[in-house]
Structure formats: C-alpha cells, structure tokens
Amino acid sequence: MDFNDVINQRRAINHFDPNEPVSDELIKQVVELAAKAPSSFNLQPWSLMILRDLEEKKRLRKLAWDQPKVTEAPVVFIFLADRDGWKKGHPFVEKNFQEMVRAGSMVPEKYEWFTKVIAGLYGTDDEKSQAFACKNTGFYAMAVMFAAKSLSLETHPMDGFDHDAVRREFHIPDNYWIPLLMAVGYMDRTKTLHPPNWRKTFDEIVVKFT
Amino acid sequence: MDFNDVINQRRAINHFDPNEPVSDELIKQVVELAAKAPSSFNLQPWSLMILRDLEEKKRLRKLAWDQPKVTEAPVVFIFLADRDGWKKGHPFVEKNFQEMVRAGSMVPEKYEWFTKVIAGLYGTDDEKSQAFACKNTGFYAMAVMFAAKSLSLETHPMDGFDHDAVRREFHIPDNYWIPLLMAVGYMDRTKTLHPPNWRKTFDEIVVKFT
Numbered sequence: 001m002d003f004n005d006v007i008n009q010r011r012a013i014n015h016f017d018p019n020e021p022v023s024d025e026l027i028k029q030v031v032e033l034a035a036k037a038p039s040s041f042n043l044q045p046w047s048l049m050i051l052r053d054l055e056e057k058k059r060l061r062k063l064a065w066d067q068p069k070v071t072e073a074p075v076v077f078i079f080l081a082d083r084d085g086w087k088k089g090h091p092f093v094e095k096n097f098q099e100m101v102r103a104g105s106m107v108p109e110k111y112e113w114f115t116k117v118i119a120g121l122y123g124t125d126d127e128k129s130q131a132f133a134c135k136n137t138g139f140y141a142m143a144v145m146f147a148a149k150s151l152s153l154e155t156h157p158m159d160g161f162d163h164d165a166v167r168r169e170f171h172i173p174d175n176y177w178i179p180l181l182m183a184v185g186y187m188d189r190t191k192t193l194h195p196p197n198w199r200k201t202f203d204e205i206v207v208k209f210t
Numbered sequence: 211m212d213f214n215d216v217i218n219q220r221r222a223i224n225h226f227d228p229n230e231p232v233s234d235e236l237i238k239q240v241v242e243l244a245a246k247a248p249s250s251f252n253l254q255p256w257s258l259m260i261l262r263d264l265e266e267k268k269r270l271r272k273l274a275w276d277q278p279k280v281t282e283a284p285v286v287f288i289f290l291a292d293r294d295g296w297k298k299g300h301p302f303v304e305k306n307f308q309e310m311v312r313a314g315s316m317v318p319e320k321y322e323w324f325t326k327v328i329a330g331l332y333g334t335d336d337e338k339s340q341a342f343a344c345k346n347t348g349f350y351a352m353a354v355m356f357a358a359k360s361l362s363l364e365t366h367p368m369d370g371f372d373h374d375a376v377r378r379e380f381h382i383p384d385n386y387w388i389p390l391l392m393a394v395g396y397m398d399r400t401k402t403l404h405p406p407n408w409r410k411t412f413d414e415i416v417v418k419f420t
Binding site for chain 1: 251341360
C-alpha cells in the first residue's frame with residue numbers, strides 16, 4: 001500500500017466489527033513490521049500486552065471510561081514504555097550491546113563508556129527517563145498504526161483510561177509507563193466515519209524564539 | 211512509495227551531502243504530510259524549529275557532541291514537545307475546541323467538561339505532562355521520518371545533545387521538552403551504510419504479568 005494512502009487513510013476508528021476476527025499471524029506481522037521503528041541507541045524500550053480474551057477486555061473496559069471499542073475490537077494492545085530501558089544490566093541493554101559487538105559496530109571494551117552515556121542521557125532524573133520511554137514508545141506506536149493500516153487493519157489509540165488502575169489490575173510493574181491503549185480490528189461497515197479532524201499548518205507548527 | 215519500502219528503507223543516515231540542497235517546498239510537504247499523525251484529543255502538542263543557516267547549525271553542533279551531521283545536513287529540526295499543550299487558554303487547545311465545534315463533533319456547552327477532562331489526564335502532575343508531550347511528539351517525529359523517506363529524503367534522529375544547553379542557546383521556553391533533534395537531507399553517496407541493527411522479535415516485545 002502506498003505510504004500516502006496509509007497516512008491519509010489511517011483514522012481513529014470508533015466502531016469495530018466484533019465478528020471479524022484478526023489472526024495471530026497478522027498481529028505478529030504488524031508487531032514485527034512496526035519494530036523497524038528507530039529508537040534511542042536502538043534500545044527499543046517498548047513492550048506490548050495483547051488482549052484477546054473477552055473477560056480480560058471487559059476488565060480493561062471498566063477502567064477505560066467504559067468505551068465499547070475496548071470489548072468490540074478483537075484485539076487490544078496495552079503499550080508499555082520501559083523507564084528502566086537504559087539501565088546497565090537490563091536484559092535488552094545487555095542484548096543490544098552484544099548485538100552491536102556481534103555486528104562489528106561496537107567493541108567489548110566500550111561497554112563501560114556505552115552504559116555511562118545512556119545513563120547520563122536517560123537516567124539522571126525522572127523527567128529524562130519518562131521522556132526517553134514515552135518518546136520511543138511513541139515512535140513504535142505510530143509505526144504500529146501505519147503498519148496495521150498497510151495490512152488493512154484499523155486502529156484506535158486511546159488515552160481515556162485510569163492509568164494507575166490499569167497498572168494495578170494487570171499487575172504492570174512500576175518501571176513501565178502506559179502511554180496508550182490501542183484497539184485493533186476491522187471497521188464495523190454499518191457505521192460511517194466523520195471527516196478527518198483539522199491539523200496544524202506548517203506556519204502553526206514551526207516556531208522561532210529570539 | 212510503498213509503505214513496506216518506506217519502513218524497510220528508512221535508516222538513520224550518518225553522512226549527509228552538504229551540497230545537495232533541500233527546497234523549502236519539500237520541507238513544507240514533509241512537515242504537513244506528517245502532521246496527519248494522530249494525537250491525544252487532536253491536541254497536536256508538537257512544534258519544530260527549522261535550522262538551515264550554517265552559523266546556527268554550528269551553534270547547535272557544539273552542544274550536540276560535535277556531530278558532523280548537524281552541520282553537514284542541509285536542514286536540522288529541533289523537535290519541541292509542549293508540556294502545556296493541554297491547558298485551558300492555550301492557543302491550540304482553544305483552536306482545537308473551536309474546530310471541533312465547527313465540524314459538529316462538539317457543542318460549545320461542553321467546553322468546561324472538555325478542558326477538565328484533558329487537564330485530568332495530562333495536567334495533574336509532571337509525570338503525566340511529560341508523557342503526554344513526549345508520546346505525541348514521538349508520534350509526530352516517527353511520521354516525519356516516514357514522510358521524509360516517502361519523498362526521497364533521509365533523516366537521522368539524534369539524542370546526543372545537552373538538553374538544557376540547547377534550551378538556553380536557542381531561547382526555548384520551559385514549557386517545551388526537546389525529545390530529539392533530526393538531521394534531514396540526502397545521503398553522501400561516497401559513503402556506505404552499515405547493515406540494519408537487530409530488532410526485538412514478537413516474543414521479545416510481548417509481555418504478560420501474573
């Protein structure tokens with residue numbers, strides 16, 4: 001699918017068809033295609049919980065403003081942004097370093113330097129760790145929405161949920177922030193989409209300070 | 211350009227050709243195409259500073275680990291994530307509400323309700339405001355990288371810079387966090403790219419907690 005069509009036709013869909021299933025294979029394709037998104041030092045500090053079970057989705061819906069799409073969509077993702085994803089000893093920090101060495105883009109002697117650099121950028125205070133986790137998971141979530149659309153799936157990113165209650169209900173450890181939920185599936189074809197929302201123009205996006 | 215090619219061929223380019231210019235028109239196209247990215251309640255809390263002037267890029271490079279691409283790339287973006295982008299009275303919060311009313315998706319009577327909801331989600335503490343600003347600007351930055359690639363431009367997202375020094379040097383107000391810089395241009399064709407970095411597999415991305 002052409003990128004222009006992907007970005008223009010991607011919409012936040014409110015009504016999913018609960019009777020049109022999405023295969024595990026298709027979900028896997030979306031998750032791995034989107035994983036080509038870049039990240040800070042390739043640390044990929046994102047994880048996903050994938051909800052399919054109706055009872056589980058009902059538990060989430062109760063904490064997400066009772067939005068019908070949480071149970072209507074066949075699949076719901078809980079995006080997790082790992083605020084510890086820069087720490088020495090973290091499994092993916094270690095794996096990332098080893099993979100760089102294997103690829104020849106890093107030498108083992110630089111391990112102390114590397115872990116110090118990323119701790120300096122992302123670990124000196126909570127503001128930095130939060131920015132690191134949420135920005136990178138933002139990259140990934142955007143890539144998931146485009147990848148889904150390119151594979152004919154619809155999505156809806158959701159912020160309308162009780163963050164701390166979802167954390168408790170699903171036993172999500174404190175190192176993760178939950179930047180968004182996402183409904184995934186096919187649109188209920190009996191419904192119509194409203195026209196796209198307005199967007200900021202170039203002149204509204206670009207700023208200068210003197 | 212096909213989305214699969216865009217996501218597979220997008221790479222973080224280290225060597226830009228300083229002699230291959232990028233037109234203002236093309237930059238505008240990238241900025242506005244990417245602006246179709248979704249955001250929390252369509253608040254679009256992202257802004258861009260666009261650097262083209264060599265002296266300005268030199269000032270930035272000094273604060274960005276002296277990375278050659280900061281001055282070699284014809285264009286450098288400073289991404290700004292607006293941590294106040296949910297506040298009642300903020301120009302784009304107000305414009306967003308008015309546009310929703312104009313489009314018929316909102317009624318003027320819901321103004322108090324709307325501003326209270328977004329303040330509750332994004333404004334009750336710094337952790338939430340930071341997550342809101344950085345996640346949404348992450349969506350936008352990812353869309354910029356894909357939009358640029360689809361228009362034959364290359365990019366490099368950069369975290370290697372002194373956040374607070376860049377803020378001071380460019381007089382960036384405190385409400386903005388700077389999640390990344392981005393070099394934009396064409397690749398120096400005398401250089402070769404290293405193979406793509408490893409990525410987490412489906413099984414490494416998906417987590418469960420009991």
